[in-house]
Amino acid sequence: MFYRRSGIRHTRYAEERQLWPLRFDRWLVGLAVALLVAAPLLVDRLYLVAYLLPWIIWSSAALGLNLLMGGAGQIHLGYGAVMAIGAYTCVHLVRAGVPFELAMLAGGLMSALVGIVFGAAALRVKSLYLAMATLAMQYIVDFVISHVPAISGGTQATISVPPVRFLGVPIEGDIATYFFALAVCAVITSFMLNVARTSFGRALAAVREKDYAAEIIGIDTFRYKLLAFWASSFIGGVVGSVLVVCYLRSVSPDQFHLDLSVQIVAMVIVGGLGSVLGSFFGAALVLFAPIIFNNLIGTVTAGLGIEIGSDLRSHLPLMLYGALIVGFLVVEPLGLAKIWDNARNYFLVWPFRHAGR
């Protein structure tokens, strides 16, 4: 049917190695991109600023963490702190008069620098111990930010982001911020899609599977683990500055606490470790499931005229959300991306149930 593989014959290596060899996949990607670009015309302002924009930013962050967790197999519980470093560096530089283009990159570099300092310490430990080490990073960064008035901005601990321009275009209002975030997300997404095909990505995959086996086949694990921390933290820093410039418009320490880190780890795991598409699915689920359940219960109780106490009214969505996460992980432990993949596989061989091997 539409997911047709027959008739696709590759005559050159480049064709065989392309990201989406199936025509239908290319159509789907094209459709998704077209919908995202046309979104400001298609959807109500509410959905643009309160759903699509945060979704794109959080997905970008999840992609950055996915490089480290899914790509290199290193857990990181301090990604919120990484983003905070980028955000604060960027805002302070912009306030000092540095152009936003440079400030954003500087934010990324600063995150990457601090990231590998902790990454290097973390290299001596693995798995759960690495989780603890990165958790320590979260707390140390939190502490430094909120205890240095020069960083946090004094008693009120809130700094407003000045109006910024990117390549001459002011990043303000609903449309410009959306497209800017979308553009950054597109760059990160294409990096993530391609990184798995590079020697860097393959080296990371080897490290992820077994680091001393990787060492034996000639991969400098020390270097590649550090590089993974560097690249992932760089992305985190850039996304942090996009987050404050496009979405929050002011920066304060409590925006980057452990909650944010855990949220992004959840997105990566629920979405699917190492999957680009999964990061988008995971971000959508973690960000919007509580909101949607909340609205749903509001609509249902109002529509049916049921009076429930405000305690139950506000906790019920969270219970459903928890059940949903458990449900998805029971149905498919490999994440939402795997569910998508299952559906795709079904259509690939339709009308048969299995492909002959």
Added chain:
Amino acid sequence: MTLDRRAFMAGSAAAATLGFGSAAAADDKVIRFGMPMDFTKIYTFVTAEYSQGQRDYITLVNERGGVNGYKIVTDITDHANDIPRAIEAYERFKREGAVLIDPLSTPVARALVPRVLEDRINMITAFSGRSDAADGSAFPYVMPLSPNYWTQAGVIIDFFRQQDKDLKGKKVVLVHIDTPFGREPLPIFQALAQKLGYEFQAFPYTPPGNDQAAIWPQVRRARPDWIVFWGAGVGQTTALSEAVRNGLPMDRMSSSVWLSESDMEVAGKDATKGVLKFQAAAGGRDPKVIQDILKEVAAKGKGAGPEGKIGTSYYNMGVMMGAIMVEGVRVAFAKAPNGPVSGPWLNEGLTSITDFSAEGLMPAMTSTKEDHQGGGKGRIVRWDGSQFVPQTDWFTANQDLVWAEIHKYSEEFKKSGK
């Protein structure tokens, strides 16, 4: 387990589509207040009672026919102190035409400041948010309308001065949670130490404050004349229990506004006899408006929560803020009877409230375009083992220092973001 994959997926998808499309019916004789609050995460110690008081008061007003024939509709939702959720709720309420928003959360209020200033929607930041928002010239649409933390610190110290006649050579310590909220009053305590000549020492404890065992022996060793403890929720009850354990004098300890009857129950009603706190709205069921709510709302089964909570500190603070909002609407109608109902229209009302005391529930407050704090009056009350008993009249103190601090930060805010 018989729930199969397909049913689970289909159910989730159906829930998603239903949850997205919730639109409210438009009605032209209503004024919408959006109240996204944290019912489930950090502010749970206050939200339920505060929101109940607010809603009960607004029900009372609506039962009596509303204001000028307009009914006030409150949209309540949970934002769980999570900024994306709060922004979603804010944008949705904005689309539905809300002219006022009350997030009751400092991080959320901070994050919403740029948006409300741009959209010209009134944001209530009672006992939360930025203290410098009292300066209406810098924050035209941010409305604390309640004594901020700097004022509370100023009033508490002035009460100590009234008790001891002179604070020279005395020692005042501040035991506070080590967050921006806990560090906020420090400049006032320090400035007053210079002015009044007391010795000041601060003891920060790590958030969330459920373990303060290391701090309180140090406090005892410092031999303070007066102790101020500054936290919220679990930090407060832990502070009280530790103070009791260390044998500190209860009648020389004061809290900010965040201390409630249920905190006292947790820490021990009798053991904590004598503790002081700052109060912004009278507690208990005696005030006339609370009596009215009991008769006209709760007795008819229209209350927003358990009747037993009526008259608690936080409930009455909710009633106080509900009353101030409604008074703002009344004044707005007096100024422009034909509306149209909008953010700027309500702002005119909220910034022109004169000598409003909600029939004795709270000190008379007057707000202006410059002063969004409303005068900063409060009183000191003492726990007698079953309730908080007023020790002073409604008064304010040290407002010169407070306003110097407000201007310092609001000037900075005006300069930033440019």
